[in-house]
Amino acid sequence: MSQNIVIENTLYSLLLYWLIKTPKNTVYILDSTIDSKVVKNIKKDNLVFVFDSKFNKNLLYRLFRVYIYEKLRLKLFLLINRVKTLDIYGNDDLISFDIFRKERYSILEDGIVNYNFTCRIKDNFFYNYIRGYRYGKPYGLSIRCKKIYLTGVKDIPKEIESKVDIIDLKYLWDKKSIDEKEYILKLFDIDRDFLKDLTSRDTILLTQPISEDLLCTEDEKIEIYSKIIKEYGAKNLIIKVHPREQTNYRKYFQDALIIYKPFPSELFMLLNIKFKRAVTLFSTAVYSFGKDTKVVWKGTTVHPSLVKTRGVL
Numbered sequence: 001m002s003q004n005i006v007i008e009n010t011l012y013s014l015l016l017y018w019l020i021k022t023p024k025n026t027v028y029i030l031d032s033t034i035d036s037k038v039v040k041n042i043k044k045d046n047l048v049f050v051f052d053s054k055f056n057k058n059l060l061y062r063l064f065r066v067y068i069y070e071k072l073r074l075k076l077f078l079l080i081n082r083v084k085t086l087d088i089y090g091n092d093d094l095i096s097f098d099i100f101r102k103e104r105y106s107i108l109e110d111g112i113v114n115y116n117f118t119c120r121i122k123d124n125f126f127y128n129y130i131r132g133y134r135y136g137k138p139y140g141l142s143i144r145c146k147k148i149y150l151t152g153v154k155d156i157p158k159e160i161e162s163k164v165d166i167i168d169l170k171y172l173w174d175k176k177s178i179d180e181k182e183y184i185l186k187l188f189d190i191d192r193d194f195l196k197d198l199t200s201r202d203t204i205l206l207t208q209p210i211s212e213d214l215l216c217t218e219d220e221k222i223e224i225y226s227k228i229i230k231e232y233g234a235k236n237l238i239i240k241v242h243p244r245e246q247t248n249y250r251k252y253f254q255d256a257l258i259i260y261k262p263f264p265s266e267l268f269m270l271l272n273i274k275f276k277r278a279v280t281l282f283s284t285a286v287y288s289f290g291k292d293t294k295v296v297w298k299g300t301t302v303h304p305s306l307v308k309t310r311g312v313l
Helices: 011-020 034-043 059-078 095-100 126-131 169-173 178-187 192-200 216-233 266-272 283-291 304-310
Strands: 002-008 025-030 045-049 084-090 103-108 145-150 164-166 203-206 237-240 257-259 277-279 294-297
Touching: 002 011, 002 095, 002 203, 011 084, 011 103, 011 169, 011 178, 011 266, 025 034, 034 178, 045 059, 059 095, 084 095, 145 169, 192 257, 192 266, 203 216, 203 283, 216 237, 216 277, 237 304, 266 283, 277 283
Parallel strands: 002 025, 002 084, 025 045, 084 103, 103 145, 145 164, 203 237, 203 277, 237 257, 277 294
Antiparallel strands: none
């Protein structure tokens, strides 16, 4: 069975693929961090493999479970289902991408990392060997990478500029039929009535999984967002929770309108839902709201733990 293959770990990158191509007739290799509701919806019309890459501090366990067991399980899945690749799309930094590194592929934008990836590349021979980087490093530096789809929110690194294809999400969305748009919304488990309820407040805060990614503790995360929310007032605020977060924001910020539904923030812009301001620490999703929305970029300097783990952004 010859089909496109998508290897991803974010809802945003999945949206990009669905805008560039189509959600159906695709083999999806999705990270276990993707919301289970979205995975279930995708499975209705496609083959889906969930790659379990949960972090474990035990290096030997992680080496066996993720780098060996999960890869073997993925190879067996492809063999049993007789999957033969047409085109590969995704994030080439993922461990689940390793078995496809000898194939030609295209990268889907995953956020600010696509513009500032040098800090993520490890200069470790053993690590690079087990990841199969003999064709080149990730983020489009490999000779096997043929195209990189970016929105151009920041300057394009010179190392990859010859492969970059700048895309306009709104243009691609508008080209879709009504049925195609509704299908994409259903994949994210949302309906238009839900989105209409969001127009009552003019400020949106996009949170990030900074405690889940071990950039700070859970208490430090609440401390960071408490200061931001106090600045703008909870009663005038929508909190859009990142899909990978486990934090119970309703426990701490009862007056705010909190959205846990799993969909990328770019859908607000695609559906013409506008806000006076969009606030974030360092999520590039704020740039999707359009020129009429004031972007408030707090950066990592709001707390020493973030500076220590991510540097100054």
